Amino acid sequence: MTDGRAYLEAQGVQEALSEAVSTCLRDRPVNALAYIAGLIAAKAGTPALPPPTADYLSTVGNTPMVQLKKMLPEGCKAKAVYVKLEMQNPGGSIKDRIAKNMLEEAEKAGKLKPGMTVVEGTSGNTGIGLAMACAAKGYKCIIMMPQVPPMFERYIIARQFGAEVILTAPAKGFGGLLGAFKALIDSDPSKYFGANQFYNGNNPAAHYAATGPEIWSQTSGEIDVFIHGVGTGGTIGGAGKYLKEKKPSVKIVAIEPSNSRVHVGEQPDGPHSIVGIGAGVKTHFLGADEIPLEEPFVNPAVVDEWAHCSSADAIVYAAKACQEEGMMVGPSAGAALKVACDLTLKDEYAGKTIVVVQPSHGIRYVNHPMWAAVKKEATAALPAPPNMDKECPDVLWKSSDYTPE
């Protein structure tokens, strides 16, 4: 034993361990053991990687958080802006968290049984998350989305996961989509399980159980402001509730598109292109007039401020994040980054730590207007058919010589 202690001492283990325990006692992270393991692993120069797993969905969550550097505005007064990189989930977005949780809780409740088909009647990342989770778990999956060009990537990704895709009339809006969803579920409730993220409490519950605690732990509780766009309101409803319970002074800033500020009582004014947020109707979780006691995640009061961002600014800030930080984000993250950058200039945010969620990878939006300029350039750069003239110069194109019309 004495020999063993001497050996550990000689290796610096005792010292590293007591240092890690002291740091842990200072920071009081949510998961002390994981925190100590992380500190020791960092000291040893070995990343604390989880062992191999047979459960693909166990890779959902525990996403990294990084600090914004170059895109912060001059005159930034905030202490730090951190971005949680949700595109690093296995299905590529924050919605993998709720897809996993909605399926697992439905299984536990006996609402989802082997042989049933999972249906989601709302567009986008949740459909992809469910298609991924269903493939991993062995369920059939149907996802529904409006028949509009920006759905291109979502369509092909969901299909590649083996899901069926049903497209609904865009002129009938969100209501039309929900109507088609309900009609399918009602046609045979023993066959179909409707995930229904806009009303399923296991959506915000996933963020309460994991997204919130991760943010709390990653910032060692130093978070002052949490900013996120509102689609279903699940992320804010769950993570926001958790953060406020841990620290009531945490300010929750919810974002809507500038022309769809329904939560502050304005009428939607035409389409917007901030995909994933601004459904044009008040959300169940954040927009209810009354708070039903039996539904712990229906709570508009969790939002301290309703901010907004235009589609054009969301695109500008998504490009800034990509080019100035190397962070390829989509338009809703662009909107959140724009709001965060603006807030850092205000006196009331001086010295504050702000956390922004980056919901999904920018590559998911190749058919979105945010990619239009580089797509146009690439089409000119790569003519079809290609120039096969053997006498032509070796170099045929330099993007630096290209002038957009």
Ligand SMILES: Cc1ncc(COP(=O)(O)O)c(C=O)c1O
């Ligand atoms: C890209 C993107 N951003 C933001 C959100 C909003 O998240 P929530 O539905 O939790 O409000 C979503 C939701 O679908 C999304 O897909």
